[in-house]
Each structure stands twice: as structure tokens, then as C-alpha cells.
Amino acid sequence: MFTMRRRALCKAVVASLASAAMLALPVSAEPKRGGTVVITSTPEPPILTNALSSAPVTNEVATKIFDGLLEYDMDLNPLPSLATSWEVSDDGKTVTFNLRDDVTWHDGEPFTSADVQFSLMEVVKSHHPRGNSNLGPLESIDTPDDHTAVFHLEHPYVPLMRALSSLEAPIIPRHIYEGTDFRNNPAVNDPIGTGPFKFVEWEKGNYIRLERNDDYWRDGMPYLDGIIFRFIADAATRAAGIESGEIDIATFGAINPVEMRRLETLPDISITPGGYEGITPMMLLELNNKRAPFDDKRVRQAVAYAIDRQFLTDRIWYGFGTPAVGPISSALEGSGAFTDEGVIDFTVEDRLDIARNLLDEAGYTPDENGVRMQIVHDVGPFGEDWRRMGEYIKQALSKVGIQVELRNRDYPTFVRKVHNEYDFDMTSSWYIGMADPTLGVQRNTWSETINPKVPYGNASRYDNPETDALWEAAQTEADPEKRNEIFHDLQRQLVEDSPLVWLMEMNLVAVNNDRVHNMITSPLGIRDGLYDMWVSE
Amino acid sequence: MADLLNKNSVLRKIVTNVSGVISLVILGIIVLLAIFAPVLYPDGPFEMVGNPFMPPFGEFLFGTDMLGRDIAAGIAYGARISLLVGLVATFIIVLLGTVIGGLAGYYGGWVDTLMMRVTEFFQTIPTFIGAIVIVAILGPTLPNVIGAIAIVSWAPLARLVRAEVKKTVNLEYIEACIALGMSDIRILIVQILPNVLSTVVVAGSLMVATAILFESGLSFLGLGDPNIMTWGFMVGAGRSAIRTAWWMVTIPGLAILFTVLAINLLGDAFNEALNPRSKR
Numbered sequence: 001m002f003t004m005r006r007r008a009l010c011k012a013v014v015a016s017l018a019s020a021a022m023l024a025l026p027v028s029a030e031p032k033r034g035g036t037v038v039i040t041s042t043p044e045p046p047i048l049t050n051a052l053s054s055a056p057v058t059n060e061v062a063t064k065i066f067d068g069l070l071e072y073d074m075d076l077n078p079l080p081s082l083a084t085s086w087e088v089s090d091d092g093k094t095v096t097f098n099l100r101d102d103v104t105w106h107d108g109e110p111f112t113s114a115d116v117q118f119s120l121m122e123v124v125k126s127h128h129p130r131g132n133s134n135l136g137p138l139e140s141i142d143t144p145d146d147h148t149a150v151f152h153l154e155h156p157y158v159p160l161m162r163a164l165s166s167l168e169a170p171i172i173p174r175h176i177y178e179g180t181d182f183r184n185n186p187a188v189n190d191p192i193g194t195g196p197f198k199f200v201e202w203e204k205g206n207y208i209r210l211e212r213n214d215d216y217w218r219d220g221m222p223y224l225d226g227i228i229f230r231f232i233a234d235a236a237t238r239a240a241g242i243e244s245g246e247i248d249i250a251t252f253g254a255i256n257p258v259e260m261r262r263l264e265t266l267p268d269i270s271i272t273p274g275g276y277e278g279i280t281p282m283m284l285l286e287l288n289n290k291r292a293p294f295d296d297k298r299v300r301q302a303v304a305y306a307i308d309r310q311f312l313t314d315r316i317w318y319g320f321g322t323p324a325v326g327p328i329s330s331a332l333e334g335s336g337a338f339t340d341e342g343v344i345d346f347t348v349e350d351r352l353d354i355a356r357n358l359l360d361e362a363g364y365t366p367d368e369n370g371v372r373m374q375i376v377h378d379v380g381p382f383g384e385d386w387r388r389m390g391e392y393i394k395q396a397l398s399k400v401g402i403q404v405e406l407r408n409r410d411y412p413t414f415v416r417k418v419h420n421e422y423d424f425d426m427t428s429s430w431y432i433g434m435a436d437p438t439l440g441v442q443r444n445t446w447s448e449t450i451n452p453k454v455p456y457g458n459a460s461r462y463d464n465p466e467t468d469a470l471w472e473a474a475q476t477e478a479d480p481e482k483r484n485e486i487f488h489d490l491q492r493q494l495v496e497d498s499p500l501v502w503l504m505e506m507n508l509v510a511v512n513n514d515r516v517h518n519m520i521t522s523p524l525g526i527r528d529g530l531y532d533m534w535v536s537e
Numbered sequence: 538m539a540d541l542l543n544k545n546s547v548l549r550k551i552v553t554n555v556s557g558v559i560s561l562v563i564l565g566i567i568v569l570l571a572i573f574a575p576v577l578y579p580d581g582p583f584e585m586v587g588n589p590f591m592p593p594f595g596e597f598l599f600g601t602d603m604l605g606r607d608i609a610a611g612i613a614y615g616a617r618i619s620l621l622v623g624l625v626a627t628f629i630i631v632l633l634g635t636v637i638g639g640l641a642g643y644y645g646g647w648v649d650t651l652m653m654r655v656t657e658f659f660q661t662i663p664t665f666i667g668a669i670v671i672v673a674i675l676g677p678t679l680p681n682v683i684g685a686i687a688i689v690s691w692a693p694l695a696r697l698v699r700a701e702v703k704k705t706v707n708l709e710y711i712e713a714c715i716a717l718g719m720s721d722i723r724i725l726i727v728q729i730l731p732n733v734l735s736t737v738v739v740a741g742s743l744m745v746a747t748a749i750l751f752e753s754g755l756s757f758l759g760l761g762d763p764n765i766m767t768w769g770f771m772v773g774a775g776r777s778a779i780r781t782a783w784w785m786v787t788i789p790g791l792a793i794l795f796t797v798l799a800i801n802l803l804g805d806a807f808n809e810a811l812n813p814r815s816k817r
Contacts, residue, residue, distance in 0.1 A: 256777035258781060315605070316604070387763060387774075388604060391604065409676075410673065
């Protein structure tokens with residue numbers, strides 16, 4: 001009797017599960033037209049055209065309005081977007097793009113190769129903060145006809161093909177910008193693009209509204225009727241908005257990590273993994289390599305050993321990250337650029353003893369209070385989590401006899417002291433490693449990027465002819481296998497020298513309501529066009 | 538006139554006053570906590586001693602914060618800072634307020650006009666916003682925080698002292714002193730100061746509470762010295778986790794509440810003890 005009942009129960013459960021699955025499958029697989037998604041982000045963007053700015057929220061808004069020539073799959077291989085196909089010449093110095101012939105701008109004008117030529121050569125290359133690293137060797141673009149663009153490069157440049165997304169190299173309308181002062185053109189904040197969504201209005205301090213582009217070149221897309229970006233000053237209010245269902249998506253940073261973990265446990269709210277593989281954000285400590293005590297490699301290594309990356313990832317960032325191995329993110333494993341082979345492992349069991357020995361060797365012996373040296377740590381001015389990380393680093397370094405004084409500076413002072421005047425011992429910061437190390441990682445350790453006029457370059461002023469030669473070789477190497485070998489060498493040498501201490505690969509995930517589908521379908525995640533996102537009721 | 542120098546009588550009045558006793562008990566506990574903080578918690582308030590997010594009354598009396606630091610240790614070390622800030626800032630405020638108010642009230646004329654215009658200048662600045670601006674410009678270190686609190690708070694006391702001095706200066710015995718040829722300084726210190734002292738003591742004791750609140754407010758906004766554990770800092774840091782861990786903000790918040798309350802009660806008790814009209 002009992003067994004029968006149990007078996008019957010099992011059957012019932014299996015049957016109901018199966019029917020649920022059958023019911024669920026078509027519903028979740030079949031995208032539905034209509035609906036509006038509300039996204040909250042912070043801070044409000046300075047401008048809405050990402051050809052002229054790399055501000056994170058500018059990117060989040062503008063990538064819906066503009067298209068790039070290419071898109072990328074999760075392994076960062078190029079996919080067609082405005083370009084339908086492309087061909088790289090044998091010498092790697094010429095790339096021919098065939099463009100779509102059915103694309104119009106939001107104002108009805110046709111999109112042509114002249115727009116590509118103008119956008120990349122006149123605007124992005126010289127005005128986008130990363131324009132020069134993305135498009136540096138690009139000498140000219142020929143436009144033999146309206147739907148063909150021929151790129152001429154100074155030398156083969158593999159990273160170019162990873163930098164033509166709407167995030168890094170958006171195509172903007174030549175007929176609106178040509179002959180104007182780009183930054184003061186009214187279209188900067190009333191943008192006209194070719195993308196899936198059209199700009200409608202921006203009520204400053206409140207929201208930005210985008211509506212569906214009915215003439216979008218991808219048939220039947222986008223699925224959404226519109227996207228609203230809401231700007232709310234207080235993090236707790238943003239969290240409450242997600243909780244009440246008033247807001248569908250909150251980007252990383254809009255809600256405190258600890259609150260994200262709480263929201264995640266609610267039935268209708270999830271954190272969808274992924275969506276940052278194309279930007280590979282990395283958190284690090286910058287050490288002033290030109291000043292004692294961090295002019296000594298052993299002291300820098302000691303700091304790298306003294307910090308417990310797992311603790312930092314779990315306790316300060318609530319698991320929104322992966323302990324870092326070196327300068328290049330493990331998210332680039334798919335393209336083969338990442339390695340941990342032969343790279344010093346700072347997470348070994350006896351790391352604190354090693355750190356103390358290194359400091360002894362360097363001549364920093366402890367005084368009667370166990371203090372070997374005193375340094376000042378300028379905490380990156382990015383919010384309270386960063387301050388808490390500073391408190392942890394202070395405690396962690398005190399374990400090996402490094403006494404740390406914390407200093408909180410406002411953002412402009414921080415940039416001036418650290419990046420313009422190099423007046424610091426140690427700072428916490430982060431960088432966007434991008435889809436290729438040459439594009440994002442190189443600038444932190446290449447001696448050519450030591451420039452007090454350009455912040456967020458090589459602030460530690462690390463200057464090593466050997467690694468410089470490797471970075472330069474990677475720029476011109478056309479063979480992907482050989483390039484990856486160069487990057488592996490770079491990781492081994494840079495970690496050995498530890499001019500910077502790479503702490504954590506940041507997982508910039510977003511919190512979303514479960515009614516949102518296709519949250520993350522590209523390596524740019526929420527920073528992509530969202531033409532395939534849809535909502536269920 | 539009540540005489541503060543006769544300490545026994547004032548103290549007795551405070552000790553026999555209910556709110557006076559309550560305030561002295563609370564303040565006594567806080568002072569003891571401050572003194573013995575390094576004995577009770579030799580590792581300091583920043584040491585991560587346990588797992589994060591441990592609720593109170595378990596392994597740790599007041600639980601742990603987001604990094605696993607003992608909140609009780611933070612309360613003990615925070616008491617030192619709160620008391621230090623309260624006392625030092627008040628000392629500066631009282632010194633500035635008494636000197637400026639005293640001179641303005643005693644001399645009158647252009648000295649009064651000049652000093653009161655300067656005082657009014659400081660009074661027109663919203664106090665807390667003024668303190669934020671000063672700390673933001675000079676940088677968040679403990680001396681700067683104390684200085685900022687003092688700079689924005691002395692003006693009302695100066696006006697109060699000036700009014701009291703003006704009242705006293707026209708009394709006949711002062712005229713007698715002048716006729717006797719006493720120097721101005723001597724008249725101010727020996728004759729006038731004792732008469733305004735009760736006002737200064739009462740106002741000053743309330744200033745201690747205000748200064749502690751100011752410091753907590755600045756730390757809460759992230760404008761405190763990052764190397765020092767304070768109650769306001771604990772509230773500010775715990776705020777983002779308030780939905781998951783109530784104790785991180787509640788316990789330091791209660792510490793601020795009780796300290797400020799106790800000081801205010803003590804101020805009231807002083808007022809009653811020193812005010813001749815309150816004699817029953």
C-alpha cells in the first residue's frame with residue numbers, strides 16, 4: 001500500500017515536472033514583442049554619445065542607439081553587425097568590410113561607408129579615450145562604393161578586430177556631425193544612430209527614455225517597445241525599486257553588493273551570470289615603482305603575498321569576482337591569451353612567511369613594535385566598498401609589519417595626486433582589460449603610457465625594456481598563437497616583477513527581475529544593444 | 538548667586554537630582570569603557586576576529602560587522618574618540634566664545650561692532666554644511682574634524698557670553714572696581730567671569746553633546762578619519778547592510794544616543810544646580 005502510494009506519488013511528481021517543463025520550454029524559448037524595461041544605473045551619464053566618451057553609463061545608454069561594425073560571441077570571435085562580411089589581406093595590413101545596404105539612420109537618411117570612414121577616422125580615433133589604442137595603426141579608410149570600407153593599417157593589428165563593437169567604436173552619422181564642433185553638436189545629447197532603439201527624451205536628474213526603432217535592420221527586432229534608464233540618487237531606494245518590481249534591471253554598482261546578495265534570494269529576482277567577458281574588468285593596487293619602499297621588487301611581491309585574495313573576493317565583494325592571477329583576466333581563456341603556467345602563485349599556504357622573508361631580504365627589519373615600514377594607502381574614490389577594502393588591506397599588511405595609513409581623497413584630488421603628480425605610495429583602482437590585452441591591459445605597464453597628462457595609464461611608472469619589447473611585439477604580431485605566447489611571457493614576467501598587485505577579476509553582473517529574458521547574450525551583457533531582450537508578464 | 542567654586546554644593550545638587558544620577562552613571566560607564574578599551578580589546582577595533590555578519594549576544598557580545606570585526610571593540614574605541622572630540626572641541630568653543638564674547642561685551646563700541654559682525658559672519662553659515670566644507674577642503678583627519686566643529690560652533694556661545702557680560706558690566710560693583718583703578722583684564726577675569734561661568738558651563742556641557750553628534754554625522758558621511766574607528770563611521774558603514782544585519786547600525790546608534798542623552802541630562806542638572814531660581 002505504502003510503496004504503491006509512494007510510486008504513484010513519484011509518477012505524479014515526474015509527470016507534473018515533465019508537463020511543467022513542456023509548458024515552460026515554449027514560453028521561455030519564444031520571445032514576445034512588447035513591453036518596456038526599466039534599468040537603473042549610476043551616476044547619470046555626462047553625455048549620450050559614446051564616440052566621444054568612455055564613461056560607463058554613457059556606454060550603457062549609447063550602445064542601444066548606435067551600432068558598431070561588428071559584434072562578438074562569448075569567445076570574442078567577431079560576428080556581423082553593420083558589416084556583413086570582412087576579409088583580411090595576407091599581409092594583415094588591409095581589411096575589407098562589406099556593409100549592409102538596408103540600414104537607415106533614425107532620421108531616415110541612408111547609412112553608407114562614408115559614415116564608417118568619418119566615424120572611425122575623424123571622431124573615434126581622435127576623440128574616444130581609447131580611440132588611439134583601439135584604432136592606432138589604422139592609417140586610412142577607403143570607400144570604393146557606398147557599401148564597402150577598406151581599412152589600411154600601418155602594420156598587422158589583431159586587436160582591431162576585437163575593438164569594433166558599438167561599445168568601443170560606434171558608427172555615428174556623418175551628415176549630422178561633419179564640419180561641426182563635435183563636442184558642442186546638439187546631437188551629442190539628442191543622438192541619431194542606426195541602433196535598435198531611438199532616443200526620445202532625457203529629463204535630467206530623472207530618466208532617459210528610448211523607444212523601439214521600427215525600421216531597425218534586424219527583422220522583427222527589437223522585441224521591446226522601449227527602455228527607460230532611471231537615475232535615483234540613493235542606493236537603498238534603487239534596491240527598493242528592484243524589490244518592488246518598479247525597476248527591472250540594476251547595473252553593477254547601482255546596488256551595494258551586500259544588498260545584491262539579499263535581493264538575489266527573493267523569488268522574482270536573479271543575478272544572471274556573465275556579461276563582462278568583453279571588457280574584463282580587473283581590480284588592482286597601484287604601487288609607486290619610482291619611490292621607496294616600492295622601488296624594490298621584493299617589497300612589491302611581499303604586498304602581493306600578504307593579501308588574501310579569496311577573503312577579499314568573498315568578504316568585501318561578496319563573491320562578485322574571481323581572485324586574480326596576473327594582469328590578464330582568466331575571462332580571456334577562450335582566446336588563449338590567459339595562462340597561470342609558470343606564473344608566481346601568491347595564494348600559497350605559507351604566503352605570510354614568504355612575505356616576511358622578502359621584507360627581511362630587502363632590509364626592512366621590524367622595530368620593537370614589529371613595524372618594518374610605514375606607507376600611505378590612497379583608497380580609490382569609488383565608494384564605500386572600496387573604503388572597506390582599504391581597511392582590510394591595512395589589517396592584512398600589518399600582519400607582515402607594513403603599517404598603513406589610509407587616506408580618502410575626493411575624486412579630482414585623487415586623480416591629480418596619483419595620475420598627474422605621481423605623489424602616492426599605494427592606491428586601489430580598477431581597469432577595463434577589454435577583449436584583447438593590447439587594448440586594455442598594456443597601458444598599465446608599458447613605459448610609453450607613462451604620461452602625467454593622461455590619467456589611468458601607467459601610474460606606477462613601471463619601465464622595463466623587456467616587457468616593453470613584448471608589448472610592442474604583441475601589437476604587430478599577426479599570428480594568434482604566437483601572440484598568445486607573448487602574452488603568456490608577459491604574465492610570467494609582470495607577476496614576477498609585481499609593479500602592480502592584481503587583486504580580483506571583477507564580475508560586473510546586473511540584478512534583474514525574472515520577467516526579463518535574454519539578459520546576457522553577448523560578452524558585453526547589459527552594455528550591448530539589447531535588441532533580443534524581451535519580457536514576459 | 539550660586540558659586541561654582543563651592544564644588545560640594547553643586548555636586549551634591551547634581552547627585553541628588555534623578556536625571557543627574559542617570560547621566561553620571563551612563564557617562565561613567567562610557568568613560569570606563571574608553572579608558573579600558575586597550576585592555577579589553579588589545580587587538581584594536583579594526584582586527585577581523587571572527588566571521589562577518591555574526592548576530593549579537595552570541596560568540597561576540599554585540600556581534601561582528603561586514604568584515605568580521607568585533608562591534609563591541611568598535612564601541613569601546615569609538616567611545617574614546619567621541620569623548621575626545623566632544624571635550625577638545627568644546628574646550629576650543631568655550632575658549633573662543635568666552636574671549637570674543639567677553640571682550641565685545643566689556644568694551645562695547647567699535648570692538649563690539651567689529652567682533653559681533655565677525656561672529657554674525659560665522660552664524661550665517663549653516664553649521665553642519667560649514668563643517669562638511671571645511672573637512673572636505675582640509676582633508677579628513679581627526680584634528681581637522683575637531684577644528685571644523687569648533688569653527689562652526691563658537692559663534693552662538695560668543696553672543697551668549699556677550700549678553701551676560703553686558704548685563705554684568707553695568708552693575709555698580711563693576712563701576713566701583715573701575716573707580717578703584719583695577720585693570721580691565723583683572724575686572725574681566727576676577728569680577729565678571731565668575732558671574733557668567735554658570736551660563737558657560739551649562740551651554741558648554743550641551744556643546745559636548747553637539748560636538749559628538751557632529752563628529753558622528755561627519756564620519757557617517759565618510760568624512761571622518763579613515764584610520765580611526767568611530768560610532769558614526771560604524772553607522773555609516775553598516776547602513777548598506779541594514780536590511781540583513783540590523784545590529785551593525787543599531788548598536789553604535791544606541792551608543793551615540795545614550796552618550797548624547799546623558800550629556801544633555803547632565804547639562805540640565807548643571808542648570809538646575811547653578812540656577813538660583815530652581816531652588817525649591
